[in-house]
Amino acid sequence: MLRKSLKYAFISLTVMGIVGCTPQRRIVIHAPIQPTTQTHRPVVAPTKRPPIKEEILLGRHGNNANLGSRVDVPKNNPTINETTTRENSSDNIDSHERELIERMPFPVDEYRHLRKKGRSTVSGKVYLTNRLAGEEIKKAKIKLWLNPVTSYSNQWYNEVYLGGNRLTKADKRLYNYLKFTYSLADGTFNFFGVPTGEYYLTATIKCSVECGYRENKSVLLVKKIYVGRGKTEVDLSKSVP
Numbered sequence: 001m002l003r004k005s006l007k008y009a010f011i012s013l014t015v016m017g018i019v020g021c022t023p024q025r026r027i028v029i030h031a032p033i034q035p036t037t038q039t040h041r042p043v044v045a046p047t048k049r050p051p052i053k054e055e056i057l058l059g060r061h062g063n064n065a066n067l068g069s070r071v072d073v074p075k076n077n078p079t080i081n082e083t084t085t086r087e088n089s090s091d092n093i094d095s096h097e098r099e100l101i102e103r104m105p106f107p108v109d110e111y112r113h114l115r116k117k118g119r120s121t122v123s124g125k126v127y128l129t130n131r132l133a134g135e136e137i138k139k140a141k142i143k144l145w146l147n148p149v150t151s152y153s154n155q156w157y158n159e160v161y162l163g164g165n166r167l168t169k170a171d172k173r174l175y176n177y178l179k180f181t182y183s184l185a186d187g188t189f190n191f192f193g194v195p196t197g198e199y200y201l202t203a204t205i206k207c208s209v210e211c212g213y214r215e216n217k218s219v220l221l222v223k224k225i226y227v228g229r230g231k232t233e234v235d236l237s238k239s240v241p
Contacts, residue, residue: 103152103167103168103170104152107151111148118194120231120232121190122194122201122231123188124188124189124233125186126144126183126235127187127237128207129240130211131212132212133212135210137240138187139205140183140184143181143203144183144201145179145181147178148177148198148199149197149198149200152171152174155167156170157222161220179194196227196229197226198225198227199224199226201222202220202222202223206218212240219238
């Protein structure tokens with residue numbers, strides 16, 4: 001009996017030793033690798049703005065502000081009223097050969113908010129400067145006018161003054177908002193009873209030999225000004241030829 005017990009005990013120890021010495025296997029489960037998605041952002045090239053070019057206009061007929069031809073302002077002197085004017089080949093083009101553009105409808109609501117009378121005064125001097133002789137050309141009875149800055153007058157400024165084109169006839173209601181005056185012999189002028197606001201100050205001076213031209217020309221001068229309360233002083237001038 002004792003022998004059987006020892007025999008069974010020996011067998012149990014042997015089995016336990018074999019099991020204990022057997023290496024355990026480790027089961028590793030690998031998750032599938034998700035491919036990395038790269039987000040490509042579009043490359044936006046910087047927008048190049050066209051260079052701003054300031055221009056002046058030489059009118060061909062002093063009594064018609066819708067006529068004229070365009071010349072570029074030299075790079076060394078970009079100010080409109082102090083620019084050395086040079087003739088362009090478009091000076092030789094008759095007005096009927098220029099593009100005729102339909103004038104926009106008269107903006108009644110826009111002009112309805114403008115006052116026709118005011119208490120401000122605009123004073124100054126209008127003249128041309130002969131850059132070769134260094135002399136100022138001033139004349140009497142030079143007609144000047146103040147044109148309120150609106151979408152209607154902006155079309156004239158962009159298409160006619162800068163673009164060298166022609167516009168169809170202006171609406172007669174525009175003249176209710178324009179201010180006119182004439183210069184004295186020394187080039188001085190005055191506008192009275194002007195409402196405050198922005199205006200295009202415009203004049204046309206006929207000039208020939210004294211300005212360095214071989215023939216008589218009409219030089220159109222335009223300047224955008226702001227009229228405040230009281231008195232506003234401004235000179236309207238241009239260098240020629």
